[in-house]
Amino acid sequence: MMNSMNDASVSQELQKVFEELKSMFGSCEAVHIDARQYKLIVPSDKTLGMLTYLKSIGYSHLSIITCVDWIDEKKFELVYILFNWSNGATFLVSTFIDRDRPVFYTVKDMWPTAEYYERDVHEFFGVEFEGNENCKKPLMLELWDDLPPLRKDFDPLQYSKEHFPDRTYEKDPIHEARIIRGDIEGDIEGGEIDG
Amino acid sequence: MSEKNERNERNEKNETKTLQKSFFAPLLGWKALFEKPVTIRVPKEKREAAPRYRGFHINDWEKCIGCGTCSRICPTDAITMVEVPDMKQEYGMKPQRPTIDYGRCSFCGMCVDICTTGSLQMTREYIFFSHDANDFYYAPTERGLLDKEPSEIKVGWTRDESSELLDLDRILPDAMESSERIDSFVEFVKAYSKEQAVAEAARCVECGICVDRCPQHMRIPEYIKSIWKDDLKDALKWLLKGDEEQSNLGANPLSGVCGRVCTHRCEEVCTISHRGEAVAIRWLKRYIVDNVPIEEWNDAVSFDTSKTDKKVAIVGSGPAGLSAGYFLASMGYDVNVYESMNRPGGVMRYGIPKYRLPDEALDKDIAFIEAMGVKILTGVAVGRDISFDELKNRYDAIFISTGLTLGRSTRVPGSDHPDVVQALPLLREIRDYLRGEGPEPKIAKRVVVIGGGNVAMDIARSLARLQKMKYGEVNVTLTCLERTYEEMPADLEEIEEAIEEGITINPGWGPKEVIFFPDEDKIKGLKCVKCVEVFDENKRFNPKYDESQVSYFDGDMIIEAIGQAPDYSYLPEEWKAKIQFVGPRILTNNLRQTQIPWLFAGGDIVNGPDIIHGIADGYWAARGIDEYLDSNGNVEK
Structure with a gap:
């Protein structure tokens, strides 16, 4: 199984995969991460084809779909992480889509779990996945009324200040800290500490 | 037996088995009643958090300098800096410490990742009960939220290479190699390029600890931020007008000069220097002045003045x-x-x-x-x-x-010889000569410089250049009372650069007398004795010598660079008598x-x-x- 294969034989196997990918999809950029991890950067029109092919040759476990906001380049980078149980190798299939028109295609027909990953990416980055009719359904952020929070132009501090106004406390934490440190003498009022 | 019977029999057997299994199954479950529960009975039982757990904060108050960077990075506005009464005030720190509101904190850990000193950490503690909201607002100390012995607290989340948020390495401006710069008086540190300056500016965390240290309280974070925004006119305005709301405090009309030769005390206290290299504040200042053409200065900087008749x-x-x-x-x-x-x-x-x-x-x-x-x-x-x-x-x-x-003389025997000269007049002559306004000063083939300050470095390095230009080689020996490079008052940078340029530095020697060639009015060198102590126990200048240890430094010319004095001869006695002096100072x-x-x-x-x-x-x-x-x-x- 996965541990029985050494890095060298995995690497040999991966070289074969690269060559096949090259002949099927033309040039694709492969970034070496470690002995069993490679990132493949593919044009978006070839992404689904490559995912289908990789799934068919054993890279069948979709670990997650995630996204990176490259705000200066005006791109979203979608990353599909595929794992092969038989050799322990991982491919990160990455593609760049237009940040101003963030639409891509669903892969939920290949991997049913993708429905949730796509909802997650939609919620945090605002990317839509055509064909996933539940895509816009809130997953974690119910009643969210701002920019998707993992976009680089989302300002968490401002959001925090607007939604959670400061409260005033009836104590002097520095005075308390100085008592705790033994800098000054005094009693600390307030709740029992520790459970 | 027919096949059919056989099948029936098998089915019956299986059914009996299933029946038995389902009938006794609940009993198997009952067995667990007498075993220990697998769930953790919080709060009686505590489950250890993961090693990288982001739990309650601790802050080492001795290490913390109150820079407030944690508070500025906090994405939920949970950290507020609060002044600590009676805290000792010293350069390089602010008398304030962070307080955290756990009603707001999202435990993201960015405060720990960016902490400039490493004083703020997160523990693996995560259990705390209180009915009082006040109890969730506190100033972390070494004892944490739970007031424990520091040795009993397990540290959780720790910054590593990938979570480091500070840029610890300074961007060095291009500079000439020593072998190249010794050939001329060309300014050997080059100005930052725009890319270099913006990248260096990005390292600043805007804490302003430098502002307190600068004698003129220049608006350092503001002008660095303007560089980062690539708005050099705004940066220049900060340099030349300072804080307009505070009567132009922090303005510096000699920013071009200070951008090159300031003693940059600001950099000594830079908060980044605790874990990395200080922001190059001086070179950034120079970048601003050099990159706004003088024709545009009036645009950027104007004062509303009404003329007085005074x-x-x-x-x-x-x-x-x-x-x-x-x-x-x-x-x-x-x-x-x-x-x-x-x-x-x-x-x-x-x-x-x-x-x-x-x-x-x-x-x-x-x-x-x-x-x-x-x-x-x-x-x-x-x-x-x-x-x-x-x-x-x-x-x-x-x-x-x-x-x-006015220069000071060592007054050792022989120091009245014309080839024993003072640094300041010689530096003046050299500058006049280089700008074509004066004759060539005497350039000896072998020079001994007495003094360990920046003036001594200036004259030694100037003469080294002149020697190289005239004779092709450097022969400058510098000697001073101070016993180590650290003790010498010159900037370490100056000492290092002087050594690179071929100057020999012999610290820890006191001049005894000038040695002459026998029967000749020509200097042979300087005789020195070992200096064992420069300052006495009251930190007063009071050098002590070991006369048994003697050293000779060869030179045709000796330069004294042991300090300068004011010249008040222009002041009439009438006024001079009314002024109060502290030593030579007014x-x-x-x-x-x-x-x-x-x-x-x-x-x-x-x-x-x-x-x-x-x-x-x-x-x-x-x-x-x-x-x-x-x-x-x-x-x-």
């Missing part, structure tokens, strides 16, 4: 005098600066060597000061060409900033006013040698003079 005289056009002139002009005063030398600038023109401060940089700063309306009268020595009393009659107030112009109040109400003083004669200190003196004196002239309405002449 006149102020300034004696000496060094940093303090020019600074006072600039600020007085910005307030509408008519300012005349008297300078005995042929060019303005004082120590900046005649002391600091050209390879550190080229004339063009100084000229640019002075051009703007003159454009403000400051009149500089060069070649006019007060006391020689115009009397001090004449000044008093002509002007409403006088600011004196005449600097330290005592003033905060507004640099002497005991004589119309006489203000600043610069080296008040605060000792330091350019930025002189600039601050000029600023405060201008405010003092303004206050004095304002309150007096009609000043008696």
Whole structure:
């Protein structure tokens, strides 16, 4: 199984995969991460084809779909992480889509779990996945009324200040800290500490 | 048996098995009643958090410098800096500590990742109960939220390479190699490119600890931020106008000079220097001044001034005098600066060597000061060409900033020989020679320099260049009382660069006498004895020697660079008697006013040698003079 294969034989196997990918999809950029991890950067029109092919040759476990906001380049980078149980190798299939028109295609027909990953990416980055009719359904952020929070132009501090106004406390934490440190003498009022 | 029967029998058997299994199954479950529960009975039982758990904070108050970077990065506004009463105030720290509101904290850990000193950490503690919301707001200390012995607290989340949020490595400006720079007096540190400057500016965390340290309190975080935004006119405005809401505090009319040769105390306290290299504040300042053409300065910097009819005289056009002139002009005063030398600038023109401060940089700063309306009268020595009393009659107030112009001698036997010279006059001659305004000074093939300060470095490095240009090789030996490089008052950077340039440095020796060739009026070298202690237990200068250890340094010429003294010969005795002195220095109040109400003083004669200190003196004196002239309405002449 996965541990029985050494890095060298995995690497040999991966070289074969690269060559096949090259002949099927033309040039694709492969970034070496470690002995069993490679990132493949593919044009978006070839992404689904490559995912289908990789799934068919054993890279069948979709670990997650995630996204990176490259705000200066005006791109979203979608990353599909595929794992092969038989050799322990991982491919990160990455593609760049237009940040101003963030639409891509669903892969939920290949991997049913993708429905949730796509909802997650939609919620945090605002990317839509055509064909996933539940895509816009809130997953974690119910009643969210701002920019998707993992976009680089989302300002968490401002959001925090607007939604959670400061409260005033009836104590002097520095005075308390100085008592705790033994800098000054005094009693600390307030709740029992520790459970 | 037929097949059918066989199948039936098998089915019956299976059914019995299933029945038995389902019938007894609940009993198997009951067995668990008598076993220990697998769930964790919080809070009686505690489950250890993961090693990288982001739990409650602890903060080492001894390590924390109150920079507030944690508070500025916090994405939920959970951290507030609060002043600590009675905390000792010292350079490089602010008397405040972070307080955290756990009603807001999202435990993201960015405060820990960015903490400039590493004082703020997260623990693996996560259980805390209280009915009182106040209890969730606290100032983390070494004892944490739960008030535990520090040794019992397990640290959780720790910053690593990938979560590091500070850029710890300084971007070095391009500079000439020592072998190249020794061949000429060309400024050997190159200016930052735009890319370099923006990247270096990005390293600043805007804590402002540097501002407290700078004698003039320059608006460092503001101008660095403007560099980062690539708005150099705005940056220049911060340099030349400072904080407009606080009477231009922090403005520096000699920013081009300070961007090159400032003693940069700001960098010594830079909060980034706790874990990395200080932000190159000095080089960033130079980048601003060099990259806004002088024609655009007026656009960027203008003052609303209404002219007054009051006149102020300034004696000496060094940093303090020019600074006072600039600020007085910005307030509408008519300012005349008297300078005995042929060019303005004082120590900046005649002391600091050209390879550190080229004339063009100084000229640019002075051009703007003159454009403000400051009149500089060069070649006019007060006391020689115009009397001090004449000044008093002509002007409403006088600011004196005449600097330290007299050298000190070791007075060892033989030091009265013409080839034993003082550093300051020689530096002046060298600068005049290099700008084609004077004859070539005597350049000996072998030189011994006595002194461990920056002036000693300046003269040693200048002579090394002249030797290289004239004879093709460097032969300069520097010796000083101080026993180590650290003890020497010169900047370490200067010492390192001098050594790179081929100068031999022999610390820890006291000059004893000048040695001559037998029967010849020619210097052979310097005899020194071991210096075992420079300062006594009261930290007073009181060197002690071991006369049994002797050393000889060869040289045809000996330069004394052991300190400078003020020359007050221009001051009439009548006024001199009324001024209060502390040693050689003049005592003033905060507004640099002497005991004589119309006489203000600043610069080296008040605060000792330091350019930025002189600039601050000029600023405060201008405010003092303004206050004095304002309150007096009609000043008696």
